[in-house]
Amino acid sequence: MQSVNRHKKLWLLSGVGMALTAALPGQDTDLYEREVRPLIEANCLGCHNQKIRMSGLSLATRSDAIAGGKRGVVITPGKPGESRILQVLRHDDPVKMPPGRALPAADIAKVERWISQGAPWPDQPVRAAPKPNHWSFKPPRRPSLPAVENATWVQSPIDRFILARLEKEKVAPSEEAPKTTLIRRAYLDLTGLPPSPAEVRAFLADDKPGAWERVVDRLLESPHYGERWGRRWLDYARYADSDAGSRDEPRQIWRYRDWVINALNSDMPFDRFVLEQLAGDLLPNPTNDQLIATGFHRNSMIQIEAGTDREQYRVEAVFDRVDTTGTVFLGLSVGCARCHDHKFDPISHREYYQLFAFFNTADEWGNDRPRYDARIHNLHQVHAPLLELAPPAEIKRRDGLVERYYKLGEEIDRIKEENNGKKDDPRIKEIEEEIKKLIKQIPRFESSMIMREWEPRRETNIFLGGDFLSKGDRVDPGTPSFLNPFPAGAGATRLDLARWIVDPANPLLARVTVNRIWQDYFGRGLVETENDFGTQGSPPTHPELLDWLAVELVESGWSQKAIHRLIATSAAYRQSSKVRDDLKESDPGNYLLARQSRLRLDAEIVRDAALTASGLLTARIGGPSVYPPQPDAAMQASQVKKSWKASTGPDRYRRGMYTFFWRVTPNPALVVFDAPNTMTTCTRRTRSNTPLQALALLNEVAFHEFAQGFAARLLAETPEGGEQRIRRAFELSVSREPNAPETARLRELLAAEIDALRTHPEEATKLNGPAPPHGVDAVDLAAWTTLSRVLFNTDEFITRE
């Protein structure tokens, strides 16, 4: 996976044009114009231009080129034998350019000929930045729906785009997936929970037209839709319940998580959804909800270490906010411009810091008020502004107590100073006693971390090379000039930035958003590089479809549910995911979408599926994060030992998204199935397939409990046992009936288990844990627990097909 190929791409950029104004007299610049300049533009100028000057060398003008770089002169006009550039181009030199593969010999011969002619080159180039012509920088327009031959296949406007392309390539779409597969797919995709057998049966029985659309509509109205898609948004928001850093302090920000769920469930217009998260605090008279929404950018890590430079970490958090904003709302890698102009996209170093300026004015509690830190740390463990959910009078009373607390601390310092640093003074003892009592009186309120501006506004300077200690020019807030105009002036705020981002004139927001939704329905976005819509990103496989959906999102009043509905009701989405031999050669990556894909469930949903099947799920939405059982050793690795007291009662069986997420020691079952690490924004999860996943499903205490619960449920619900019960087990776990070989295989397992357990009933006792309920045979329960474990460990169980 080393990106050897990528380097080729890296050097194949142009984007820097040179208009020539005058030729040197007596020189034939034709060879240069026709042959050499295009080579330099295509292969060299990306790095060897006047701004970047990789290795000190610029090839932007003749004088630059002749001057050479850090490694000396590379071109000696008239003397190809002394011009090192030729060796470099031939890869006969320790330096090999372009990296990767050498240019064709014919091209190098042109350069040689040109040098031997004295390297004629008009030396007054005008470096005109071209108007970026990249597809994603132009506003999307709604294309007309393409004509298709097989119009009966079409279920949603989307299908015309997919089918037109397939017909062009002479590939037939796949048949519709079996109804049992379809309904499990829709439930998992839209709500993150598998359907109940009754829901499956109802769908199978519904042969009236519109049955599928009715399922989709019902699921879009389910409160679990907000959980499923909210969790995805939380990936982008790098949501976690702790700070990171060596102390990894816990934080209270779950109300932001719940705000996301609620906003999605109510289908809050997406532009509003974005605006409130970026700048809810700057709206006139913000509501508590609007303040909580700003938790989006409070999710940055806080890495406060003894003796470190706080400013560095404050700046890092601001970097994170700029980069996350670029990735999530613009699909641009703006972070590349942190140290220098973006090499590929038209974002300058200065513009990066203009974006930085919007976030640089935020209040960072710990950073701005060092006086408070060490002591308030012990009191509140708070390093960020909070929305405290308590009556103002109560807050005022608490502030008085805290003020008293500080005064006492200062008093101790004063006495110590009097005594030359010695602590053994009876007055100190007395004060410490009072502090102890005082701390007990200080009330702690429910709260949520929020964004807030800091007065006076911090000025922003460019950091040269991205180094916060090397300050360059001062800059005002602003946005990259190649995108839609930014009307607000020098005093612009985050709210102005948010308004600019959600302006329908912004060519990126809607495209990036619909693309990510698409990605979760098909396993890949229409633009594969979902976080890079810039010139280095991959082009869309279906550009017109992408634009059509983007326009649709805006014109539907920014309704995300409308987009979900369009996709989920399409024939493209409903196709079978079966691998087709005829596509293995022509489209092994399934870019044409002639079939669906099997996708392993997200980490949280692996848990949710087992909870649902076993009937143990506590379906409550929202609230403080919870602590399901996990391996004892999971918290061992942290520097500051944290306890993990497993929740009992209903909270033990909450959905995976509510598990308390310690950034340093996250729940192993989440990590092993590729939950994001929350250090930076994650817009696409990896789907690995590892032995540690097998061990988690086979042996983890939580999954063992689910298997026990599943067995108990099966025994209770199918007293007739035998094949009926196997059938029920399949319906509950994978939403379909078993076929004959599957049933036979499980019967065989069951028989062997019962045999073994009858011989060793003590094993049944161990397997069952607590004594089985009255009337339940321990051996039966234990045997079905094994069968349950087997089903939970099948690939199908943790896959949406």
Next chain:
Amino acid sequence: MTLEDRFSLAETRRHFFHKCGLGLGRVALGSLLARSLPAASSNPMAPRKPHFEPKAKSVIYLFMAGGPSHLDMFVHKPVLDKLSGQKPPDSFMKGKRFAFMERMARQKMLGSPWKYAQHGQSGAWISELLPHIAANADDIAIINTMRAVNFNHAPAKIFSHTGSVIAGRPSMGAWITYGLGSESENLPGFVTLQSGPRGPRNGPLIWGSGFLPSAYQGVPFLPGAEPVFNLASQPGVTPARQDRARNAIRDLNEMRFAATGDDEIATRIASYETAFRMQTSGPELMNLAGESKDTLEMYGAEPGKNSFANNCLLARRLIERGVRCVQVYHTDWDHHTNLKTSLPQRCGEVDRPSAALVRDLKQRGLLNQTLVIWGGEFGRTPISDGDAGAAIGRNHHIDAYSTWLAGGGIKGGQVIGETDDIGFSPVQDVVEVHDLHATMLHLLGLNHTKLTYRFQGRDFRLTDVHGKVVRQLLA
């Protein structure tokens, strides 16, 4: 994962099946594979070819967390000894920043209380605290001019592992397994071991995979028979029962594979086979009872104990089994005070096992393919810290500290780098952390500028935009 990644992964997978005959080939998958050869794989640990012929196949990094005092182990400074107790000359202090600045203003020069002697053909100076390592002097290359960029433990540790002071980048072990995969079928490719009173600061962040897929993060092995989470079966799940479950899972997965044709299922079947083998190989690995008495004695290892000695021996056992990268942490080197009592204790704990590891690898013919690195996140000041007398210690120091390397492609029997008379600043041959990383990757056959991963639009490297291979280290 980008398109290129996917293509190269598919390529790797083909290589994995066709050329290597590894992995699934040995698993009971014959019939499946005959039907359909997986074209792409999500097995992130499939072995991959390096960029060029490697010198080393695996790495063992013995990490002394807290900042070991190089001035009392590897750097002999008679002038410093002479100046001991005097105020430090202004020329050394001007413009320098330290951790705990305010304290430093009161401090004095501190010579080493321990005797030094020259060892081996190379005549390397090593103090009496490390007699076993000294006996290996001709196998190791000592760098006395390592330089770090941040003088606080947490960022310095993150830096020494990821090349950045900010948490969230992949650790070197993650980069290595991302680049090379692993040759172990039964164990994770990147393993960490720990001894000492507490875990190293920042714990999992320093062996994390950052933006690389999480499969590349280090797997901490815990002491005892269950080194990995969930390795032991739940109560009542006997080996026979687990075996019955395993067969049923495999059979159901095979049926589904036949129905869907999805290669992921083939990979999952292989993952389960590996997992089941791990349930046996894990405890077998951890059980040192099978080691000879001589070997145990050489390391000072005692079966059943959690010690650095046991972990060094485990490190050898891990790389013998194909594990690519092992990080062995020993903590509690942060001697601001009590240097005179604490440092000999730490040295006593690590000297014999560290040397034994090199010797043992050599005896087994493994040293030439295993890179061993020994060092911490920074060193300590030639100026004292703490109160005078027994409690005296040294502060953090990043301008020059020591690290040694041995094995896989390293030219042993040499000392690299010189510092000034009191061991404060380097005089020549500075080796940055990025240079150490570049050299380590080079020995593994990886070009540090080409081992990249695209994240947020940028091709990231372990060495960021820095790093050069330290040619002097190479054999």
